[in-house]
Amino acid sequence: MISKLLSLPLYILTPTILIGYCLACIGTGLLSLALLARFLKQVERIPPGTFLATSFLLGEGFLASLWLLLALGGWFFPRTVAFFTFTFALSGLFLGRSVFVSFTKQLVSIWKELRSDSWGWQLIAGLTVLLCLMWFTSLGRPLTFDATAFYMALPKFIAYTHRLTPLPGYEAFTNIGLQAEMHYAALMSLHSMESAKLFSWPTIISGGIMLASMGRIAGMGRRGQWLTFSILFSSTAVIWLSGDGKTDLFGAALGLAAYYWAFQFRFNRTIYTLLLIGLFSGFAFVAKLSNIPVMVPGIVLLVLWGYLEEIKNKKQWISFLRSFAKDSLVILGGLIIALAPHLIKNGLLFNNPIAPWGSNTMAGLIEQEWYGAEITRRIILTYPFALIYGSYFSQYANLSPLFLVFSPLAFYLPRPRSFFSSPLVVITLASLAGVIIWVILKPSIFAPRYILATLLLLALLTARAAEHVTSTEQRPRYLTVGIITTTVITSISVLLYCLNSIFFPVTTLRYLQGRIGECERDYVDIYCQAFMAINETASQNERVYLFSYQRYWLRGDLLQCVPSDTEKTKIASLSGNDRWLELYQHGFNYLFFDKYTHPSFLEEMNVMDPPEWASLTPVFDQSTVVVYRVKFYDPPTDINPAGCQTYPPQQYGGALTP
Amino acid sequence: MHWLLENKEKILPILAKISIIFWMFVIIFVYLLLFGPPEFWSISERLGLSRLFQELQGVLQPLFTAVYLS
Numbered sequence: 001m002i003s004k005l006l007s008l009p010l011y012i013l014t015p016t017i018l019i020g021y022c023l024a025c026i027g028t029g030l031l032s033l034a035l036l037a038r039f040l041k042q043v044e045r046i047p048p049g050t051f052l053a054t055s056f057l058l059g060e061g062f063l064a065s066l067w068l069l070l071a072l073g074g075w076f077f078p079r080t081v082a083f084f085t086f087t088f089a090l091s092g093l094f095l096g097r098s099v100f101v102s103f104t105k106q107l108v109s110i111w112k113e114l115r116s117d118s119w120g121w122q123l124i125a126g127l128t129v130l131l132c133l134m135w136f137t138s139l140g141r142p143l144t145f146d147a148t149a150f151y152m153a154l155p156k157f158i159a160y161t162h163r164l165t166p167l168p169g170y171e172a173f174t175n176i177g178l179q180a181e182m183h184y185a186a187l188m189s190l191h192s193m194e195s196a197k198l199f200s201w202p203t204i205i206s207g208g209i210m211l212a213s214m215g216r217i218a219g220m221g222r223r224g225q226w227l228t229f230s231i232l233f234s235s236t237a238v239i240w241l242s243g244d245g246k247t248d249l250f251g252a253a254l255g256l257a258a259y260y261w262a263f264q265f266r267f268n269r270t271i272y273t274l275l276l277i278g279l280f281s282g283f284a285f286v287a288k289l290s291n292i293p294v295m296v297p298g299i300v301l302l303v304l305w306g307y308l309e310e311i312k313n314k315k316q317w318i319s320f321l322r323s324f325a326k327d328s329l330v331i332l333g334g335l336i337i338a339l340a341p342h343l344i345k346n347g348l349l350f351n352n353p354i355a356p357w358g359s360n361t362m363a364g365l366i367e368q369e370w371y372g373a374e375i376t377r378r379i380i381l382t383y384p385f386a387l388i389y390g391s392y393f394s395q396y397a398n399l400s401p402l403f404l405v406f407s408p409l410a411f412y413l414p415r416p417r418s419f420f421s422s423p424l425v426v427i428t429l430a431s432l433a434g435v436i437i438w439v440i441l442k443p444s445i446f447a448p449r450y451i452l453a454t455l456l457l458l459a460l461l462t463a464r465a466a467e468h469v470t471s472t473e474q475r476p477r478y479l480t481v482g483i484i485t486t487t488v489i490t491s492i493s494v495l496l497y498c499l500n501s502i503f504f505p506v507t508t509l510r511y512l513q514g515r516i517g518e519c520e521r522d523y524v525d526i527y528c529q530a531f532m533a534i535n536e537t538a539s540q541n542e543r544v545y546l547f548s549y550q551r552y553w554l555r556g557d558l559l560q561c562v563p564s565d566t567e568k569t570k571i572a573s574l575s576g577n578d579r580w581l582e583l584y585q586h587g588f589n590y591l592f593f594d595k596y597t598h599p600s601f602l603e604e605m606n607v608m609d610p611p612e613w614a615s616l617t618p619v620f621d622q623s624t625v626v627v628y629r630v631k632f633y634d635p636p637t638d639i640n641p642a643g644c645q646t647y648p649p650q651q652y653g654g655a656l657t658p
Numbered sequence: 659m660h661w662l663l664e665n666k667e668k669i670l671p672i673l674a675k676i677s678i679i680f681w682m683f684v685i686i687f688v689y690l691l692l693f694g695p696p697e698f699w700s701i702s703e704r705l706g707l708s709r710l711f712q713e714l715q716g717v718l719q720p721l722f723t724a725v726y727l728s
Contacts, residue, residue: 236693375724386722388685389692393726401689405682482679486686496695 027092029059048102053209061283071164138243140507147245148552155184160556172361177286180247207253224467236397251288255453262302278334298430406462431457548594561644
């Protein structure tokens with residue numbers, strides 16, 4: 001039955017697995033919340049959409065932790081993954097039945113409100129929903145360079161081997177948090193690489209709901225929430241991460257959930273809220289390490305804001321300090337629960353739980369410098385314009401221009417009775433504190449995706465200001481017309497700009513119908529075809545030496561046999577016949593040259609004139625990629641070539657074999 | 659700006675409105691110059707403005723672009 005289910009056409013299988021897996025996340029989250037609620041007897045009512053988004057993101061965090069522990073133990077079998085997914089999905093359906101009904105009612109009420117609003121707001125809402133739905137068509141988008149090097153290669157490696165070990169060639173890099181990668185691995189294990197590609201979609205929708213819910217706390221109405229979603233989905237920094245296999249949106253969505261619960265603390269001062277702050281913060285830190293310095297000040301500020309009345313009264317300072325210390329311990333408890341699997345992973349695999357800190361090989365990751373002093377100064381001086389207009393190295397797209405468009409409207413907001421009593425002021429300060437700290441700590445690392453959760457909080461001020469103006473402006477309503485026009489222009493231009501660069505409706509349709517394969521979809525990458533040529537000719541457990549960062553399309557067994565960091569370092573240090581001899585001793589059968597990223601190696605290896613005891617046969621030679629099969633005849637050494645041990649020893653499934 | 663709202667009740671000054679609308683469209687225009695879809699360029703070509711826009715783009719783009727380790 002399972003094999004029949006898995007052999008369903010992609011256009012049925014992909015949405016089924018994606019929806020089922022999302023249900024499993026919701027189920028895991030609801031189970032955790034039910035456990036907390038029973039334990040603490042404290043569950044406050046929050047809107048059903050926010051409750052579902054919280055459950056989904058919490059479940060996402062816990063499920064990734066479960067997958068991580070299973071994979072560390074070598075129990076990441078497809079049956080195990082399917083069992084847990086199915087069980088949690090059923091739990092989600094059962095425990096969430098009343099929430100789903102309430103959520104449907106909420107959607108109907110939003111629809112009714114929208115229908116009674118003006119056509120301009122209906123257009124904004126329609127375009128925002130369209131931009132969100134177009135995300136599905138990023139299934140037809142080629143995978144990005146980083147994803148085929150690591151972010152999708154590691155999950156494939158885990159799904160194939162049923163265990164987590166450092167990815168050969170990226171051993172040191174495997175010490176980063178694997179929040180998204182474990183979900184990708186689970187979905188690949190369920191034979192749906194397509195769902196893995198799309199999983200960032202429900203994740204950021206949930207993040208968006210958390211953001212809009214914060215808007216509600218900050219006094220925002222429905223129009224403001226639509227504008228918040230417009231800003232979110234017209235930010236190319238968000239949608240550029242769709243369907244490309246990168247993982248940054250997971251940190252953003254979990255970070256927004258952490259901010260939401262910290263923001264809630266003032267109104268909902270329970271241990272339950274504190275635990276959620278700790279859990280979401282921990283999951284967000286694992287998903288994106290750069291969240292740590294940026295989010296901590298904001299979270300602390302929001303929690304302190306919860307004690308505002310006590311802080312104002314000097315007589316209550318002692319009781320405040322006592323409560324704050326106690327509550328901090330609860331947050332710390334949540335944080336430790338969320339971080340523990342990651343720390344265990346790094347402890348077991350790298351003997352350093354806090355890696356990449358304290359890891360010599362990963363010092364470069366922490367101490368990055370992207371630009372010299374002059375460019376860095378220019379970036380800092382042009383904040384926030386650089387965030388909207390920048391095309392810097394590795395910036396990976398921009399924030400929505402609506403951030404800037406609506407910013408002067410903030411002057412029209414009524415002055416709060418007291419500066420710190422305004423939720424909008426406090427959440428904006430939390431965001432600004434994080435951004436300023438990032439600029440101080442990493443001035444030359446200019447990439448919105450690194451601090452996305454914190455940056456997106458700024459959308460609340462701008463959206464709230466725009467909403468306030470539209471509801472208070474007297475005739476002639478020039479500003480209202482301006483707000484609607486600029487939002488519509490931005491949404492349409494982003495949609496058109498992303499068509500055939502991020503959104504590929506035709507390719508997606510053809511891919512789902514099975515009319516094109518993975519390589520034709522990933523047409524920009526010649527790598528897929530080159531790796532396919534190797535996959536077709538290579539025997540089990542043969543070794544491919546990669547003068548390239550790419551590896552995702554390699555067959556599962558071959559993926560395990562690419563050179564390790566140590567081998568690469570040693571072989572790169574040698575030259576001439578010594579290098580060839582080393583290749584022989586390490587048992588390499590193929591040489592993969594990527595002339596784009598490793599231009600010098602083809603010449604250095606002198607492939608046209610190898611030693612007389614080595615013979616090269618071309619396997620692939622197109623564009624920037626050249627692949628040779630290498631055979632050695634009586635080389636000048638007594639050492640026998642090393643083999644490659646792979647997991648599992650037998651051929652696995654075949655479905656994961658590209 | 660607050661005194662406008664508080665003291666003049668709900669009357670928003672026309673001058674402030676015009677300045678803000680000007681700001682809004684300038685921001686969007688610059689965004690379109692840098693990240694405008696092909697349709698933006700075909701419309702500007704029909705209006706005979708594409709050359710001017712391209713020159714503006716040529717001035718703006720280097721202000722927000724840099725390569726690794728530059």
